[in-house]
Amino acid sequence: MANNKTVIKNGRFLVPGAIKPVLSGYMTIEDDLISYIGEEEPLSEEGVQIVDGSRLLFMPGLVNTHGHTAMSLLRGYGDDLALQVWLQEKMWPMEEKFTGDDVYWGTSLSVLEMLKGGTTTFLDMYDHMDRVAEVVELSGIRAVLMRGVIGLCSEEVQNQKLAEAIAFARNWHGKAEGRITTMMSPHAPYTCPPDFFVKFVQAAHDLDLPMHTHMSETKREVEQNIADYGLRPVAHLEKLGMFTRPSLVAHAVHLNDEEIGILSRHNVGVSHNPGSNLKLASGVARVTDLLNAGVKVSLGTDGAASNNNLDMFEEMRLAALIHKGVSGDPTAVPAPQAMRMATEYGAKSIFLDKVGRLAAGMKADFIALDIDQPHLLPHTDLLSHAVYSASARDVEHVWINGKQVVKHGECLTLDEEAICRKAQESFEGLLKR
Numbered sequence: 001m002a003n004n005k006t007v008i009k010n011g012r013f014l015v016p017g018a019i020k021p022v023l024s025g026y027m028t029i030e031d032d033l034i035s036y037i038g039e040e041e042p043l044s045e046e047g048v049q050i051v052d053g054s055r056l057l058f059m060p061g062l063v064n065t066h067g068h069t070a071m072s073l074l075r076g077y078g079d080d081l082a083l084q085v086w087l088q089e090k091m092w093p094m095e096e097k098f099t100g101d102d103v104y105w106g107t108s109l110s111v112l113e114m115l116k117g118g119t120t121t122f123l124d125m126y127d128h129m130d131r132v133a134e135v136v137e138l139s140g141i142r143a144v145l146m147r148g149v150i151g152l153c154s155e156e157v158q159n160q161k162l163a164e165a166i167a168f169a170r171n172w173h174g175k176a177e178g179r180i181t182t183m184m185s186p187h188a189p190y191t192c193p194p195d196f197f198v199k200f201v202q203a204a205h206d207l208d209l210p211m212h213t214h215m216s217e218t219k220r221e222v223e224q225n226i227a228d229y230g231l232r233p234v235a236h237l238e239k240l241g242m243f244t245r246p247s248l249v250a251h252a253v254h255l256n257d258e259e260i261g262i263l264s265r266h267n268v269g270v271s272h273n274p275g276s277n278l279k280l281a282s283g284v285a286r287v288t289d290l291l292n293a294g295v296k297v298s299l300g301t302d303g304a305a306s307n308n309n310l311d312m313f314e315e316m317r318l319a320a321l322i323h324k325g326v327s328g329d330p331t332a333v334p335a336p337q338a339m340r341m342a343t344e345y346g347a348k349s350i351f352l353d354k355v356g357r358l359a360a361g362m363k364a365d366f367i368a369l370d371i372d373q374p375h376l377l378p379h380t381d382l383l384s385h386a387v388y389s390a391s392a393r394d395v396e397h398v399w400i401n402g403k404q405v406v407k408h409g410e411c412l413t414l415d416e417e418a419i420c421r422k423a424q425e426s427f428e429g430l431l432k433r
């Protein structure tokens, strides 16, 4: 039997929660797991693959906790608009025309971008999710998938969509060598009436799955929620029972102290999407207050149509910068915290307990940055460089579930030329339909 063991020698490894956050040494991968990381060189063995880690910085793969991958087809289509106008006048009319093939190629384009940029796990809420899952299977990436449902339709159609969401969640949970897990996802409190939202909560209970939704992204949405239901969105969702399930909410920009308390008490995670929130002028989330209240805050890009890329290094840097800027406190969201939001907290907030850290027993989901470049020298503080100076373009290698999927910047699992061509054709097809 082939020895499925790899040893990385002479590398620098990021362990952001540790007292010494940059470890110089060795890491061993056996099958899908990290079996050793430390300063001591492991005993040499026959048949082991050796990777020379010098000039590379190894870190956990980035975890993107909110997005709509097929929306890469709408990148640049509808810039400089506020959320509701952007959704109603630009996104939804185009998305109505999306076929399964469009979703397949849009998702492929995004997954290619994410893999090459060091994202090893992503969350996706969208339609035609079987096609998204196909891309995940093929590409080797890890993903938490859910059929996102907008309930602004007849009860009959609502129930059809709910049935689709349930079937998808049931069929794909644990598939692709365990790389796919699923959740239940009503799109938002303003697109899913209360009785319909409650059906999702019930389905999540029945399937024993967590829940995800957009929440409190804009001031207008909060005001509308109060006008419609007499409650702010957090209390509204609490009343509908969402937080009786393990939950993650995206955005959570407009929160008061009481709402932060409710999220903290129910252990609800927040996916902070700084790039998308800035671009849609939604506001700046109270990330420092959330973290101080013990809320798990992770990072997401949202779709490429509101970002307009899927570079998680950029989100990390934005998170580390904007909260300093708005608070006037230079210690707000320091580099180790931004890094943990993009890795360890990300994994926790999408309920993956073996992902997000470089440690023995964890899944071998990690990336290597080429640190021998002008903008990453001198090697004063490599954790600082990874947050404040690096970008997706610095990713040299990527491993997921113990398998190398990007080597010297080239994706080994996807056909880049075909994906770029097909995605362009899909977009042109959408314009003609």
Ligand SMILES: CSC[C@H]1O[C@@H](n2cnc3c(O)ncnc32)[C@H](O)[C@@H]1O
Pocket (backbone or CB within 6 Å): 068, 083, 087, 091, 092, 095, 125, 126, 127, 148, 149, 150, 187, 188, 214, 217, 276, 302, 303, 306
């Ligand atoms: C039901 S599939 C997902 C749905 O969400 C829409 N969407 C994309 N970005 C956002 C956002 O920032 N807030 C709310 N909704 C968003 C997307 O266009 C799909 O229709």
Ligand SMILES: [Zn+2]
Pocket (backbone or CB within 6 Å): 066, 067, 068, 214, 250, 302, 303
């Ligand atoms: Zn979104």
